[in-house]
Amino acid sequence: MKKLAAGNWKMNGTAASLSEVAALVQAQPAPVCEMLLCPPATLVASMAATAKGTALHVGGQDCHAKASGAHTGDISAAMLRDAGASHVILGHSERRADHNETDAQVLAKAEAAIAAGLIAVVCIGETEAERDAGRTLDVVGTQLHGSVPAGATAANLVIAYEPVWAIGTGRTPTIPEIAEVHAFLRARLTARIGEQAAGVRLLYGGSVKPSNAAEIFAVPHVDGALVGGASLKASDFGAIVAALSAA
Numbered sequence: 001m002k003k004l005a006a007g008n009w010k011m012n013g014t015a016a017s018l019s020e021v022a023a024l025v026q027a028q029p030a031p032v033c034e035m036l037l038c039p040p041a042t043l044v045a046s047m048a049a050t051a052k053g054t055a056l057h058v059g060g061q062d063c064h065a066k067a068s069g070a071h072t073g074d075i076s077a078a079m080l081r082d083a084g085a086s087h088v089i090l091g092h093s094e095r096r097a098d099h100n101e102t103d104a105q106v107l108a109k110a111e112a113a114i115a116a117g118l119i120a121v122v123c124i125g126e127t128e129a130e131r132d133a134g135r136t137l138d139v140v141g142t143q144l145h146g147s148v149p150a151g152a153t154a155a156n157l158v159i160a161y162e163p164v165w166a167i168g169t170g171r172t173p174t175i176p177e178i179a180e181v182h183a184f185l186r187a188r189l190t191a192r193i194g195e196q197a198a199g200v201r202l203l204y205g206g207s208v209k210p211s212n213a214a215e216i217f218a219v220p221h222v223d224g225a226l227v228g229g230a231s232l233k234a235s236d237f238g239a240i241v242a243a244l245s246a247a
């Protein structure tokens with residue numbers, strides 16, 4: 001299994017930000033791990049052009065479940081593919097919170113993404129109240145079962161475990177807490193999609209930065225990271241890519 005360092009630019013970046021992409025691919029011409037950046041939709045095509053011929057993959061941050069039609073403001077998986085994307089993040093907690101996305105909707109989007117030839121990066125994670133109530137495994141297990149298509153494979157699915165309370169806060173779970181969730185997710189994924197689960201990359205996300213990347217990447221069943229804030233700067237993301245390549 002090739003590990004994956006994925007960056008989520010969220011609603012950040014303009015054409016000028018592509019200089020960071022150029023710097024990243026120059027600093028990491030042939031990383032041992034895979035490298036993915038997911039810019040806002042406005043930058044997918046231009047970032048894909050910048051990344052052409054390099055080790056960097058480009059992805060979207062969401063797609064519609066339908067292939068086309070009267071859905072103003074939405075984009076389809078095929079459109080992302082056409083713009084040069086190979087991956088798409090789905091069910092990020094910010095979309096679940098801001099747009100009331102349900103597990104069933106995320107599943108439909110993941111099916112559409114896979115049908116269009118994209119790799120679906122499905123996000124799950126508990127809130128702080130859910131963790132405090134001791135419900136973490138219950139919550140992420142339910143999200144995983146409800147959001148992941150039963151026919152997904154190691155080639156078209158990536159899972160990102162992102163505790164909501166760790167995103168953008170500088171706080172992370174303890175190493176044993178990450179280990180517990182990732183081992184649980186591997187088992188639940190096996191129950192959902194069978195033996196293909198062994199090859200699915202399970203990413204940790206939430207306040208990953210150069211200073212904590214190595215210890216997180218040493219955790220069993222952590223096969224990479226989904227990185228928000230620290231993916232915006234080539235130097236920070238490059239350091240995380242280097243840490244994952246060395247893990």
Ligand code: PGA
Binds near residue numbers: 008167205206
């Ligand atoms: P963060 O975001 O790295 O800024 O915490 C992670 C994410 O939301 O994917």
